[in-house]
Amino acid sequence: MPKSQFIDPSDVRQKGEITFGTIPVNQYSKTLKEEKKNFSDDQLIGIYRDMLIIREFETMLNLIKTTGEYQGISYSHPGPAHLSIGQEASAVGMAFNLSVEDYIFGSHRSHGEILAKGMSAIHQLDDESLMQIMKNHFDGMILRVIEKDFTGNVKELATDFLLYGTLAEIFARETGFNRGLGGSMHAFFTPFGVYPNNAIVGGSGDISVGAALYKKVNKKPGIIVANIGDASMGCGPVWEGISFATMDQFKKLWKGDFQGGMPIIFNFMNNQYGMGGQTRGETMGYDILARVGAGVNPDMMHAERIDGYNPLAVIDAFKRKKKILEERNGPVLLDTLTYRFTGHSPSDASSYRSKEEIEAWQKVDSLASFAHDLMNEGLLDEAKLSSLQNEVTGLIKKAMTLSIDDNVSPRMNLDSHPELIGDMMFSNGSVDKMEDREPEVLMPLEENPRVQQIQKRERFAFDKDGKPVSKIKTFQLRDGIFEAIADRFYKDPTLVAYGEENRDWGGAFAVYRGLTEALPYNRLFNSSISEGAIVGTAIGYGMCGGRVVAEIMYCDFLGRSGDEVFNQLPKWQSMSGNIIKMPVVIRVSVGSKYGAQHSQDWTSLVAHIPGLKVVFPATPYDAKGLMNSALQGTDPVIFFESQRIYDVSEQFHEGGVPEEYYEIPLGEPDVKRNGSDITILSIGATLYRALEAANTLQEKFGLSAEIIDARSLVPFNYDTVIESVKKTGRVVVTGDASARGSFLKDLAETITELAFDYLDAPPVVVGSRNWITPAHELEDYFFPQPEWIIDAIHQKVLPLKGHKAKNDFSNEIIKDRSKKGI
Numbered sequence: 001m002p003k004s005q006f007i008d009p010s011d012v013r014q015k016g017e018i019t020f021g022t023i024p025v026n027q028y029s030k031t032l033k034e035e036k037k038n039f040s041d042d043q044l045i046g047i048y049r050d051m052l053i054i055r056e057f058e059t060m061l062n063l064i065k066t067t068g069e070y071q072g073i074s075y076s077h078p079g080p081a082h083l084s085i086g087q088e089a090s091a092v093g094m095a096f097n098l099s100v101e102d103y104i105f106g107s108h109r110s111h112g113e114i115l116a117k118g119m120s121a122i123h124q125l126d127d128e129s130l131m132q133i134m135k136n137h138f139d140g141m142i143l144r145v146i147e148k149d150f151t152g153n154v155k156e157l158a159t160d161f162l163l164y165g166t167l168a169e170i171f172a173r174e175t176g177f178n179r180g181l182g183g184s185m186h187a188f189f190t191p192f193g194v195y196p197n198n199a200i201v202g203g204s205g206d207i208s209v210g211a212a213l214y215k216k217v218n219k220k221p222g223i224i225v226a227n228i229g230d231a232s233m234g235c236g237p238v239w240e241g242i243s244f245a246t247m248d249q250f251k252k253l254w255k256g257d258f259q260g261g262m263p264i265i266f267n268f269m270n271n272q273y274g275m276g277g278q279t280r281g282e283t284m285g286y287d288i289l290a291r292v293g294a295g296v297n298p299d300m301m302h303a304e305r306i307d308g309y310n311p312l313a314v315i316d317a318f319k320r321k322k323k324i325l326e327e328r329n330g331p332v333l334l335d336t337l338t339y340r341f342t343g344h345s346p347s348d349a350s351s352y353r354s355k356e357e358i359e360a361w362q363k364v365d366s367l368a369s370f371a372h373d374l375m376n377e378g379l380l381d382e383a384k385l386s387s388l389q390n391e392v393t394g395l396i397k398k399a400m401t402l403s404i405d406d407n408v409s410p411r412m413n414l415d416s417h418p419e420l421i422g423d424m425m426f427s428n429g430s431v432d433k434m435e436d437r438e439p440e441v442l443m444p445l446e447e448n449p450r451v452q453q454i455q456k457r458e459r460f461a462f463d464k465d466g467k468p469v470s471k472i473k474t475f476q477l478r479d480g481i482f483e484a485i486a487d488r489f490y491k492d493p494t495l496v497a498y499g500e501e502n503r504d505w506g507g508a509f510a511v512y513r514g515l516t517e518a519l520p521y522n523r524l525f526n527s528s529i530s531e532g533a534i535v536g537t538a539i540g541y542g543m544c545g546g547r548v549v550a551e552i553m554y555c556d557f558l559g560r561s562g563d564e565v566f567n568q569l570p571k572w573q574s575m576s577g578n579i580i581k582m583p584v585v586i587r588v589s590v591g592s593k594y595g596a597q598h599s600q601d602w603t604s605l606v607a608h609i610p611g612l613k614v615v616f617p618a619t620p621y622d623a624k625g626l627m628n629s630a631l632q633g634t635d636p637v638i639f640f641e642s643q644r645i646y647d648v649s650e651q652f653h654e655g656g657v658p659e660e661y662y663e664i665p666l667g668e669p670d671v672k673r674n675g676s677d678i679t680i681l682s683i684g685a686t687l688y689r690a691l692e693a694a695n696t697l698q699e700k701f702g703l704s705a706e707i708i709d710a711r712s713l714v715p716f717n718y719d720t721v722i723e724s725v726k727k728t729g730r731v732v733v734t735g736d737a738s739a740r741g742s743f744l745k746d747l748a749e750t751i752t753e754l755a756f757d758y759l760d761a762p763p764v765v766v767g768s769r770n771w772i773t774p775a776h777e778l779e780d781y782f783f784p785q786p787e788w789i790i791d792a793i794h795q796k797v798l799p800l801k802g803h804k805a806k807n808d809f810s811n812e813i814i815k816d817r818s819k820k821g822i
């Protein structure tokens with residue numbers, strides 16, 4: 001809470017009541033005749049034509065899925081096709097008034113939205129821009145396919161490009177918009193303002209808010225539309241996205257050009273069903289979805305239900321709502337009522353709804369109704385209607401013919417290029433700043449009180465006589481992280497940092513102390529307690545072109561951002577066909593002292609997820625160097641910190657932590673102490689316990705241990721470890737993660753594979769117990785201790801003369817515990 005806002009008890013304790021305003025429901029009532037003055041004839045016919053394109057495109061897919069052919073051409077498409085037949089008016093209406101700079105996000109059912117927004121962009125862009133976009137995308141790969149034998153104009157060419165790029169993507173062809181790595185549920189095309197569509201229901205709910213944040217913080221033109229299904233209103237990311245987007249601070253605390261509401265419309269494409277669950281009357285309690293807006297903020301999110309079966313009603317609403325966003329009064333919630341005639345997917349037997357219901361909606365089919373109105377107004381006649389239908393069928397047939405031709409539209413060749421997808425997992429960029437402009441800061445860095453305080457500190461743990469300097473006088477690990485982040489704030493104008501208690505408080509572990517003074521709200525702010533949205537918005541911010549450091553206070557809270565960390569953050573770079581970069585650092589602090597739900601080391605969980613880089617520095621020098629690298633990169637990095645060692649000083653790097661900028665490459669383990677008899681490979685804060693064990697091994701048993709600090713988990717270069725094992729023939733792998741299924745086991749297994757010939761004994765893993773983390777007073781029974789390492793060596797690697805193990809690492813105990821599941 002900022003001190004500027006005084007909470008007056010006499011004010012907030014006053015008697016009163018909350019009243020809600022009204023939420024319009026299907027209020028649009030204009031006739032086409034009345035609307036004719038607002039649209040040109042061509043526009044009105046164009047709206048119909050765009051709806052027809054979507055209808056035919058989806059019909060083609062439906063026929064392929066259900067009959068194996070379209071227009072006499074056979075094809076088998078084993079992948080998904082969640083069709084939006086019936087929902088065309090809501091998609092075209094949504095896109096009509098959006099500019100190319102307005103971005104849409106969507107769901108698994110977004111073919112219609114891609115085509116509607118794509119067509120809207122094609123209507124708006126001039127020929128030169130369209131040609132440029134087509135030439136630039138994958139160096140003209142898609143353009144070359146559709147250009148062959150083409151004779152029409154540029155807009156027609158662009159229409160072919162849109163239909164083919166989308167369909168080739170759905171059919172997993174390398175010539176698709178995302179090289180076939182996105183597919184039906186995730187296809188998108190950013191040059192037309194079509195941003196990722198998400199197969200995780202509600203997944204766009206918070207990512208889209210990050211895109212709005214990007215627009216706002218970087219003063220970019222345009223708004224965001226998050227197209228979400230009605231049943232997704234039950235999803236956490238949607239609620240968290242809404243909470244994040246409606247934070248008071250945007251209107252109350254952010255200053256100047258940055259003040260005002262988030263430029264985003266949460267547009268619920270309300271087809272009234274989930275898969276088979278009916279939202280109104282069964283799975284939700286809102287009765288009318290738009291009601292939800294009422295409780296969120298005093299603006300009631302400008303919520304409204306609109307008739308998604310009338311394209312003009314949708315256009316009218318989007319025009320009005322866009323104005324609200326442009327006046328900085330967002331966000332907006334729209335309940336766009338619609339209906340799908342087809343099943344959830346083509347295999348759906350519609351057992352959850354009656355034939356009568358489907359027929360009743362077909363009777364008011366938006367295409368037929370709109371065509372009827374156009375005919376009444378003399379804009380269409382039967383001949384024109386059928387020529388439009390023929391033209392559109394021709395377009396779809398052409399897109400299909402090209403997309404299924406294996407020569408023209410090959411799949412990725414993983415036989416000849418087995419590493420093709422592997423090479424797409426990371427972008428491995430090195431970029432000082434994501435945009436070239438002056439970063440907005442409140443003071444020169446050297447005047448910052450924290451910076452001045454740090455300057456007085458010793459940057460090495462020992463004085464020139466080798467005596468330890470008092471901890472409070474030395475540069476600590478938290479200072480290393482601070483220095484790297486502060487430096488980047490002054491380098492990269494797009495960098496933002498947020499999380500819970502990041503501002504004023506200084507971050508839960510005082511890493512950010514000093515940043516509040518240095519940065520305006522629009523670069524450093526407190527977020528709602530929405531770990532999902534903290535990561536989700538960071539993803540949206542990153543994919544639009546900005547750089548973020550988001551903080552998840554405790555590692556244990558990662559579970560709250562499970563989908564974002566597991567399914568979104570790691571996947572969009574490769575799923576986009578490498579169109580998207582993801583310069584996002586997620587800071588995660590591994591706790592201690594606070595028991596079972598605040599002390600878990602979940603490094604292994606994230607190391608398991610392909611597409612994330614994972615680091616865990618244990619010294620100030622490494623923390624600064626690794627954070628610098630993470631912030632210089634273009635890949636998502638989960639940056640682990642340990643609360644046990646925020647205050648450690650640099651004991652290893654001669655000369656201490658450099659004041660100037662340096663990078664430590666991710667993936668390079670570091671020998672922290674040389675030895676010849678046994679290798680101890682440690683992850684994170686366990687380094688210091690490994691050192692204690694090494695001291696004991698030397699003093700009591702005359703054994704010299706080599707200590708390697710993993711520093712990174714992903715990537716990981718084994719060379720240093722192999723070299724060490726060649727020398728020692730023995731290795732213990734240790735860290736704070738519970739041992740079962742851990743990355744420690746992974747390291748041990750890979751070392752066995754790579755260095756079997758050099759090993760005198762199998763690698764031994766000394767991890768935490770497979771328990772809950774107990775209270776602080778009992779923690780030493782849970783986390784690996786120096787004596788555990790010695791006991792394990794004694795029992796499994798090399799009997800230590802005269803040693804009596806207190807902890808049992810025998811095969812019997814391993815088997816016994818495993819039998820019990822502990």
Ligand SMILES: Cc1ncc(C[n+]2csc(CCOP(=O)(O)OP(=O)(O)O)c2C)c(N)n1
Nearest residue numbers: 109199200201229230231232271273274275
């Ligand atoms: C997190 C998650 N849970 C469940 C599913 C399976 N699923 C796919 S679509 C769907 C229904 C979604 O309904 P709604 O949000 O209304 O979108 P619609 O399909 O109606 O367009 C479900 C449950 C999923 N893809 N993701």
Ligand SMILES: [Mg+2]
Nearest residue numbers: 229230271273
């Ligand atoms: Mg639905």
